[in-house]
Amino acid sequence: MVRKGLIDRRTGLFLVVLFAVIVLIPLGNLLLAPGTAGHVPGYLLPLLGKYLCFALLAVSLDLVWGYAGILSLGHGAFFALGGYAMGMHLMREIGDRGVYANPVLPDFMVFLSYEKLPWYWHGFDMFWFACLMVLFVPGLLAFVFGWFAFRSRVTGVYLSIITQALTYALMLAFYRNEMGLGGNNGLTDFRDVLGFSLSADSTRIALFVLSGLALAFGIILGRFITGSKFGMVLVGVRDAESRTRFLGYRVEHYKLFVFTVSAMLAGLAGALYVPQVGIINPGEFSPANSIEIVIWVALGGRGTLVGAALGALIVAAAKSWLTANFPEAWLFVLGAAFVLVTIFLPRGVIGLLDGLKPGGRHRHALPQAAPEPAE
Amino acid sequence: MNETQLYLNDVHKSFDGFKAIDGLSLAIARGELRAVVGPNGAGKTTMLDIVTGKTRPDSGRVVWGADTDLTRLDEADCARLGIGRKFQKPTVFETLSVEDNVMLALAGDRGIVAGLRHRRTARQSARIGEVLDIVGLGAERGRLAGALSHGQKQWLEIGKLLAQEPQLLLVDEPAAGMTDHETMRTAELLRTVAGAHSVLVIEHDMDFVRALDCKVTVLNRGSVLAEGSLDHVSANPEVIEVYLGR
Numbered sequence: 001m002v003r004k005g006l007i008d009r010r011t012g013l014f015l016v017v018l019f020a021v022i023v024l025i026p027l028g029n030l031l032l033a034p035g036t037a038g039h040v041p042g043y044l045l046p047l048l049g050k051y052l053c054f055a056l057l058a059v060s061l062d063l064v065w066g067y068a069g070i071l072s073l074g075h076g077a078f079f080a081l082g083g084y085a086m087g088m089h090l091m092r093e094i095g096d097r098g099v100y101a102n103p104v105l106p107d108f109m110v111f112l113s114y115e116k117l118p119w120y121w122h123g124f125d126m127f128w129f130a131c132l133m134v135l136f137v138p139g140l141l142a143f144v145f146g147w148f149a150f151r152s153r154v155t156g157v158y159l160s161i162i163t164q165a166l167t168y169a170l171m172l173a174f175y176r177n178e179m180g181l182g183g184n185n186g187l188t189d190f191r192d193v194l195g196f197s198l199s200a201d202s203t204r205i206a207l208f209v210l211s212g213l214a215l216a217f218g219i220i221l222g223r224f225i226t227g228s229k230f231g232m233v234l235v236g237v238r239d240a241e242s243r244t245r246f247l248g249y250r251v252e253h254y255k256l257f258v259f260t261v262s263a264m265l266a267g268l269a270g271a272l273y274v275p276q277v278g279i280i281n282p283g284e285f286s287p288a289n290s291i292e293i294v295i296w297v298a299l300g301g302r303g304t305l306v307g308a309a310l311g312a313l314i315v316a317a318a319k320s321w322l323t324a325n326f327p328e329a330w331l332f333v334l335g336a337a338f339v340l341v342t343i344f345l346p347r348g349v350i351g352l353l354d355g356l357k358p359g360g361r362h363r364h365a366l367p368q369a370a371p372e373p374a375e
Numbered sequence: 376m377n378e379t380q381l382y383l384n385d386v387h388k389s390f391d392g393f394k395a396i397d398g399l400s401l402a403i404a405r406g407e408l409r410a411v412v413g414p415n416g417a418g419k420t421t422m423l424d425i426v427t428g429k430t431r432p433d434s435g436r437v438v439w440g441a442d443t444d445l446t447r448l449d450e451a452d453c454a455r456l457g458i459g460r461k462f463q464k465p466t467v468f469e470t471l472s473v474e475d476n477v478m479l480a481l482a483g484d485r486g487i488v489a490g491l492r493h494r495r496t497a498r499q500s501a502r503i504g505e506v507l508d509i510v511g512l513g514a515e516r517g518r519l520a521g522a523l524s525h526g527q528k529q530w531l532e533i534g535k536l537l538a539q540e541p542q543l544l545l546v547d548e549p550a551a552g553m554t555d556h557e558t559m560r561t562a563e564l565l566r567t568v569a570g571a572h573s574v575l576v577i578e579h580d581m582d583f584v585r586a587l588d589c590k591v592t593v594l595n596r597g598s599v600l601a602e603g604s605l606d607h608v609s610a611n612p613e614v615i616e617v618y619l620g621r
Contacts, residue, residue: 230490232475236468243466246427247539248454248485257487 006223010350014306015216022212026205045204046276051316052211053273058296058312059218059305060265065294066303067226068258069238071156073290074163075266077170078138080284082267084174085137087187087280088121089130090198094191107189108182118180127194134271135264142263143256150252150259155241164287171285186281193275204276211272215309218265222305225258234258295334299341301348310349378440380405380543380573381426386435388421388597395421396432397597403543408569410584410605411577413594414617419577420463422594423545427460428453455485459541463548463577465528469521473512473531476520477503480535502538509564510534525552533564543573550583562586581605593617 028040064070096103100110123129177183196203236244300311388396424430437445510530550558
């Protein structure tokens with residue numbers, strides 16, 4: 001059941017390029033000998049895979065911010081929770097190959113003199129259970145948080161502030177050793193996943209391809225949701241929330257649904273990110289991370305999904321390059337990019353690309369007008 | 376066919392000590408067209424807020440049909456019962472097309488699953504066309520609602536109200552920003568709609584109220600000052616005092 005208009009031209013173009021990339025990059029690693037032009041060295045694969053995870057995270061935020069007007073400044077929390085769920089599985093996978101060779105307890109627990117596994121670590125030795133938790137834990141948090149926030153009609157900056165507080169509170173909680181999740185250091189020293197070594201190029205390729213497919217899935221799911229009548233109601237909520245209520249729509253249910261779906265997508269991104277970077281620690285909950293996601297989306301083009309992904313890819317690539325070559329300049333560049341884009345490209349990079357061809361404007365694009373003042 | 380559609384009895388509501396509604400009682404019969412007039416601050420908009428579930432009264436009864444208590448319901452519930460409201464300031468969904476604006480208002484399932492599975496049927500398209508023709512926006516169907524003129528937005532709002540097929544239409548200052556000709560057309564439209572639906576119109580424009588040719592309720596300081604035909608109430612010395620004495 002493919003709905004007409006599910007994939008518009010721009011999304012189609014992005015997906016074609018994305019599929020080309022997830023085919024060509026692995027081929028560039030496997031077929032071309034090191035040293036020849038076009039060879040993709042193994043160390044580059046996790047880096048590129050990480051970018052794709054960020055792009056999926058940006059898409060998840062765009063779904064709530066771009067379409068429903070929910071500016072979440074805590075989406076990093078859902079990403080990190082998905083990451084921790086996967087990290088817990090990878091820790092259990094290490095088994096007795098850890099420094100302390102304890103077959104059940106991860107190293108940090110042996111070091112902290114744990115006698116037995118905390119209850120919430122049970123089940124994570126099974127891959128399928130971890131995968132379920134990757135979606136369930138962020139989804140549940142979003143559902144409970146959203147249930148209270150949306151029912152109480154918390155909107156605008158107030159909602160943004162409490163989402164920020166949420167991720168900050170989680171960061172402080174995860175820093176504590178008593179959480180039983182590795183404290184300050186988080187979870188690391190992963191060896192393999194499903195028996196495949198994480199340092200092998202073939203595993204890296206698989207993770208990279210999976211990240212690309214997850215991004216494609218996120219974009220198509222997002223298009224399905226936003227292209228439906230449901231999506232139009234969301235746009236109605238974004239543009240005139242109370243009017244939508246007077247038409248008989250339960251605004252809080254609509255918001256809750258899309259917020260929960262978005263959190264699950266963010267969790268999925270986090271779960272794919274962790275095995276590629278090899279570590280997850282409380283730093284991922286830091287408010288600055290969540291704000292950076294907002295910058296990706298704004299820079300790429302809010303309310304377009306593809307734009308959000310593009311924004312994340314551009315910023316992440318620029319960050320890698322700049323922090324390697326001009327480490328002091330990075331934050332200034334990021335700040336300047338955000339300010340300049342907000343002023344000169346209110347519809348982001350996507351808006352710029354659309355502007356090149358006449359009549360290319362997106363249907364549900366945001367109004368050109370200045371953003372509404374906070375309530 | 377003279378059952379009561381909406382019944383307010385001794386309703387009170389104050390905001391920080393200011394009595395916006397102070398012992399208001401009002402009954403609208405099924406199919407009735409009623410105009411409500413009153414000076415600024417008389418409580419007209421607060422009354423609509425109470426009827427549509429936006430504001431909860433401090434005391435008093437608000438009854439829908441035979442025995443539904445509206446004071447316990449919120450906006451979405453009231454809308455689903457069949458109360459449609461047009462705001463004073465037109466609030467159309469600016470980034471959606473005129474057609475989609477009407478589509479969202481069409482009577483039907485408001486649930487999430489229905490929203491995700493929804494496909495536009497030929498019947499709905501026809502109904503959208505019908506509504507747009509009534510309000511004279513047939514040619515603007517594909518345009519973004521945000522690109523319409525102020526008067527056209529007013530018409531679109533009225534179209535959305537019709538598409539909703541409510542039993543009671545609450546219309547707050549429909550003629551604001553309209554030309555004389557459009558104002559008369561609006562009055563005519565509302566007269567046509569009444570009968571099949573109950574209609575409550577709030578308006579300042581006396582020519583418009585005269586064109587509605589219906590029973591008029593004058594509100595002042597949150598309660599009813601006078602009720603009757605326009606000639607009857609405009610001859611009332613208290614009404615003259617309220618309107619001219621300020």
